Amino acid sequence: MLRDAYNRTIRDLRISLTDRCNFRCFYCLPHGEPSWAYKEKLLTLEELAFVCEVFVSLGITKIRLTGGEPLIRRDVDVLVEKLSRLKPDLADIALTTNGYDFVRQSEALWSAGLDRVTFSIDSLRPDRFQEITGVDALGRVLDSIDVAKRLGFAPVKVNAVVVRGRNDDELVDFARFARENDVSFRFIEFMPLDSGHEWNRDMVVAGREVHDAINEVFPLQLKEASRGSSTAWNYTFVDSAPGEIGIITPVTNQFCGACSRIRLTADGQIRTCLFSAAEYDLRGVVRSGASREEIADFIRAAVMKKEPGHRINDPAFVQPERTMSFIGG
Ligand code: SAM
Numbered sequence: 001m002l003r004d005a006y007n008r009t010i011r012d013l014r015i016s017l018t019d020r021c022n023f024r025c026f027y028c029l030p031h032g033e034p035s036w037a038y039k040e041k042l043l044t045l046e047e048l049a050f051v052c053e054v055f056v057s058l059g060i061t062k063i064r065l066t067g068g069e070p071l072i073r074r075d076v077d078v079l080v081e082k083l084s085r086l087k088p089d090l091a092d093i094a095l096t097t098n099g100y101d102f103v104r105q106s107e108a109l110w111s112a113g114l115d116r117v118t119f120s121i122d123s124l125r126p127d128r129f130q131e132i133t134g135v136d137a138l139g140r141v142l143d144s145i146d147v148a149k150r151l152g153f154a155p156v157k158v159n160a161v162v163v164r165g166r167n168d169d170e171l172v173d174f175a176r177f178a179r180e181n182d183v184s185f186r187f188i189e190f191m192p193l194d195s196g197h198e199w200n201r202d203m204v205v206a207g208r209e210v211h212d213a214i215n216e217v218f219p220l221q222l223k224e225a226s227r228g229s230s231t232a233w234n235y236t237f238v239d240s241a242p243g244e245i246g247i248i249t250p251v252t253n254q255f256c257g258a259c260s261r262i263r264l265t266a267d268g269q270i271r272t273c274l275f276s277a278a279e280y281d282l283r284g285v286v287r288s289g290a291s292r293e294e295i296a297d298f299i300r301a302a303v304m305k306k307e308p309g310h311r312i313n314d315p316a317f318v319q320p321e322r323t324m325s326f327i328g329g
């Protein structure tokens with residue numbers, strides 16, 4: 001088992017497949033990323049499959065593929081198929097995508113063994129969706145959700161980053177969408193990880209406020225054993241309507257004490273926290289011809305350095321140099 005110095009067990013690996021994206025969400029990549037990782041720095045699919053095998057042998061049971069936009073990388077289904085061979089030790093293979101190209105790739109991903117998919121929708125109004133993401137694509141993302149449900153992905157999750165003055169008037173609409181479409185709608189507090197460095201505390205809408213706004217119209221009940229090492233507080237509707245609400249509060253109610261996650265950046269660096277100042281060069285180790293045991297030792301040593309918690313709320317907090325699309329959300 002992978003354990004850190006604070007006795008947390010690490011079971012969950014998030015991999016950014018690419019730092020590139022076809023959207024320009026204002027809270028993530030508003031101006032595009034000036035320094036895309038060079039292709040030769042990205043771990044190849046074979047390298048990714050190999051390091052995942054080592055991670056799983058150490059006790060990782062969940063892998064989430066993310067980015068940037070993971071589906072702009074070629075052959076993601078081939079990687080999923082390779083990861084599927086690690087089941088049942090690897091219990092869960094998940095994908096977070098903006099949904100733009102999901103319909104085209106959906107059947108291949110399903111057949112390859114992808115277990116779960118999460119989409120992002122920050123507005124249900126087409127004009128506002130375009131304003132937020134830079135792309136007129138709400139219809140495509142809604143189609144992706146339909147196709148995911150039809151194929152049998154369950155539960156389908158949808159993420160929204162709630163930002164004051166931008167989409168905080170849609171909270172009840174999002175909840176209604178969850179009920180009508182039987183999806184798990186997850187509300188994420190805006191974190192200081194935007195490449196435009198425009199985050200400020202006034203833009204953060206606290207999870208408590210999200211809960212209260214929805215609860216007033218559609219009463220919510222906390223699911224038993226809701227949080228554990230999960231990032232979300234999960235709720236069902238009191239009237240037993242379909243769908244769920246998840247509230248993710250990294251800023252106002254941090255969950256670092258129960259964190260079970262570790263991350264691999266698009267260019268093969270281990271990060272032990274979204275807000276880490278340090279990275280561990282797994283790509284360098286893999287490409288140096290290290291043995292499987294040496295790679296395992298390297299991973300164990302990196303995990304031991306996992307920080308006790310993030311420090312967004314410290315007056316001296318400094319936004320990490322690498323932003324969300326690089327690290328993998
Ligand atoms: N491109 C894919 C997508 O948008 O779903 C996957 C990568 S994206 C970085 C993963 C998740 O991180 C998305 O749900 C996105 O909304 C969220 N995210 C991005 N920047 C964020 C920020 N500054 N604060 C909170 N969440 C953020």
Ligand code: SF4
Pocket residue numbers: 021022023024025028029067068069098120133325
């Ligand atoms: Fe791209 Fe996802 Fe970031 Fe939006 S949140 S810019 S879709 S990586």
